[in-house]
Amino acid sequence: MHYRTLGNTGLKVSAVGLGTNRFGGKVDFPTVNEILSAALDAGINFLDTADMYQKGRSEESIGEALKGRRDKFVVATKFYYPTGEGPNERGGSRYHILEAVEASLRRLQTDYIDLYQMHRWDAETPIEETLRALDDLIQAGKVRYIGASNFTAWQLVTANAAAQSHGWTPFATIQPHYHMLERGIEAELIPACVYHNIGILPYFPLAGGFLTGKYRADAPPPPGSRGEESSYVQGYMTPENYARLEKLGAFAEERGHTMVELAHAWLLAQPQISSVISGVTRVEHVFSNASGADWQLSAEEVAAVNEILG
Numbered sequence: 626m627h628y629r630t631l632g633n634t635g636l637k638v639s640a641v642g643l644g645t646n647r648f649g650g651k652v653d654f655p656t657v658n659e660i661l662s663a664a665l666d667a668g669i670n671f672l673d674t675a676d677m678y679q680k681g682r683s684e685e686s687i688g689e690a691l692k693g694r695r696d697k698f699v700v701a702t703k704f705y706y707p708t709g710e711g712p713n714e715r716g717g718s719r720y721h722i723l724e725a726v727e728a729s730l731r732r733l734q735t736d737y738i739d740l741y742q743m744h745r746w747d748a749e750t751p752i753e754e755t756l757r758a759l760d761d762l763i764q765a766g767k768v769r770y771i772g773a774s775n776f777t778a779w780q781l782v783t784a785n786a787a788a789q790s791h792g793w794t795p796f797a798t799i800q801p802h803y804h805m806l807e808r809g810i811e812a813e814l815i816p817a818c819v820y821h822n823i824g825i826l827p828y829f830p831l832a833g834g835f836l837t838g839k840y841r842a843d844a845p846p847p848p849g850s851r852g853e854e855s856s857y858v859q860g861y862m863t864p865e866n867y868a869r870l871e872k873l874g875a876f877a878e879e880r881g882h883t884m885v886e887l888a889h890a891w892l893l894a895q896p897q898i899s900s901v902i903s904g905v906t907r908v909e910h911v912f913s914n915a916s917g918a919d920w921q922l923s924a925e926e927v928a929a930v931n932e933i934l935g
């Protein structure tokens with residue numbers, strides 16, 4: 626494993642991190658505990674959750690598994706999505722953030738969050754209100770760094786300009802949808818992040834599992850896999866994508882690597898990537914994903930992969 630800085634902060638995170646949106650759901654509490662132990666064995670120190678994952682159960686399962694080893698992990702979580710029925714139990718208002726952070730701290734059984742992320746832009750709340758509330762949390766020691774997710778380039782740059790003009794802490798990171806088959810952020814968001822030194826944390830790095838190569842055009846999805854029920858994964862099951870996968874798999878194999886490693890290595894070869902947060906449901910996924918960080922693609926190899934992607 627190697628470690629990268631989180632945007633323009635001094636914080637070091639593992640190049641491969643842990644995505645936890647199935648924790649407390651498909652992944653039961655004892656398995657979460659085992660997965661966190663495996664992550665440490667693999668050198669992974671960064672994990673990403675959100676208050677809405679499994680209605681708080683992801684944070685709860687992580688809170689249990691972190692007991693006695695909280696300091697070994699950089700813990701990222703998120704606020705924004707509804708946490709209840711009320712009109713103020715959602716969004717980026719000061720009101721909701723102050724409630725949401727206490728609930729996350731309680732579920733995670735910790736007194737600080739390393740990276741507190743806004744899950745989406747809130748068009749109904751002035752970004753200054755959100756940033757001021759987040760800066761207060763940093764001053765209070767409840768939050769160490771802040772990040773954004775699913776923002777466009779203009780939203781991110783506008784937010785950070787506002788923070789800067791008021792002397793508040795800016796967003797250090799952005800968490801966008803990004804993988805070999807989903808490259809929309811390359812036009813605007815990546816150049817903005819390069820210019821402003823904002824760290825990128827790609828989510829769905831494996832296209833929900835499609836890019837592991839475990840789905841075949843001529844066979845049903847493996848029993849228990851996400852592809853059995855997820856329309857997101859099934860959306861990638863086209864003849865064109867299977868043809869790409871075959872070539873990508875051969876490219877990896879010729880170089881002594883797996884498709885899973887290639888999916889990670891390709892992302893890590895893109896500019897500004899701080900950590901690739903791969904979701905896992907089994908202990909063995911942790912090790913196969915982590916080994917993707919050990920393959921550094923050359924510029925020629927990246928170009929060859931891009932050629933295959935078309």
Ligand SMILES: NC(=O)c1ccc[n+]([C@@H]2O[C@H](COP(=O)([O-])OP(=O)(O)OC[C@H]3O[C@@H](n4cnc5c(N)ncnc54)[C@H](OP(=O)(O)O)[C@@H]3O)[C@@H](O)[C@H]2O)c1
Nearest residue numbers: 644645646828829830831832833834850851903904906910
């Ligand atoms: N900010 C946002 O809006 C946002 C949105 C989505 C996700 N996220 C974050 O990003 C993380 C990653 O996303 P994700 O988990 O949905 O998608 P992903 O990382 O693209 O895919 C993960 C899934 O692929 C399968 N898998 C993983 N490693 C594997 C391996 N080595 N071999 C075979 N199968 C493997 C597992 O599913 P099965 O075993 O069930 O097949 C796993 O749940 C999330 O956990 C979450 O923290 C953020």
